Amino acid sequence: MKWVKAHIGIEGNETADKLAKEAAQGNENIIIAFDRIPITSVASEINRKGLEQLQLQWNNAGAGAVCRSFFPYLVQRLKMNIPITPEFTALGTGHGKPRSYLHRFKLADDTMCLCNERQQTSDHIISDCNLFEAQRGPMINKIEDSEESWPPAKHELTTKYLHAFSIFVKSIDFQKLNRLVKYLELWCQVPTKRTSSE
Numbered sequence: 001m002k003w004v005k006a007h008i009g010i011e012g013n014e015t016a017d018k019l020a021k022e023a024a025q026g027n028e029n030i031i032i033a034f035d036r037i038p039i040t041s042v043a044s045e046i047n048r049k050g051l052e053q054l055q056l057q058w059n060n061a062g063a064g065a066v067c068r069s070f071f072p073y074l075v076q077r078l079k080m081n082i083p084i085t086p087e088f089t090a091l092g093t094g095h096g097k098p099r100s101y102l103h104r105f106k107l108a109d110d111t112m113c114l115c116n117e118r119q120q121t122s123d124h125i126i127s128d129c130n131l132f133e134a135q136r137g138p139m140i141n142k143i144e145d146s147e148e149s150w151p152p153a154k155h156e157l158t159t160k161y162l163h164a165f166s167i168f169v170k171s172i173d174f175q176k177l178n179r180l181v182k183y184l185e186l187w188c189q190v191p192t193k194r195t196s197s198e
């Protein structure tokens with residue numbers, strides 16, 4: 001195969017041009033002389049269809065609402081390189097570490113955050129818990145520097161502002177937080193017990 005100049009009367013090239021034009025115009029009388037498809041095209045088509053179906057299932061799934069708000073588009077997620085840690089998973093799914101989740105499995109006495117203002121959900125930790133005000137500051141600055149208002153849509157935290165969000169997530173120490181909760185619970189129980197024994 002070699003390159004030839006177009007439209008200068010080279011017979012083979014003129015025929016190819018004519019046939020290509022007819023095929024593009026949907027001429028059904030054209031006899032298809034070549035019907036083999038490269039295996040890479042088949043693979044990429046299967047991949048595309050599979051992802052389309054998966055996206056539909058993801059859109060309509062009953063569970064996973066928190067995770068879906070962070071990752072609404074599967075194609076986009078597959079292209080992303082995210083520094084996944086247990087804390088990232090906990091905040092991105094609302095599962096595993098926040099007290100609202102632990103309480104569902106009787107692993108925490110209640111759902112209340114240590115700040116005592118709201119339930120400890122991943123949304124609360126990210127958006128408005130005053131215990132994380134200092135760590136949240138640089139993330140808010142970054143977003144406001146881009147002339148957007150805080151808080152942005154969740155999926156923007158995992159795309160456009162992923163770097164700032166990852167630094168914030170890294171600063172959340174659930175173990176320390178839960179140890180502090182345990183300590184406070186014990187500390188609050190001591191005087192109660194003493195009073196009841198008197």
Ligand SMILES: [Zn+2]
Nearest residue numbers: 113115129130
């Ligand atoms: Zn809080």
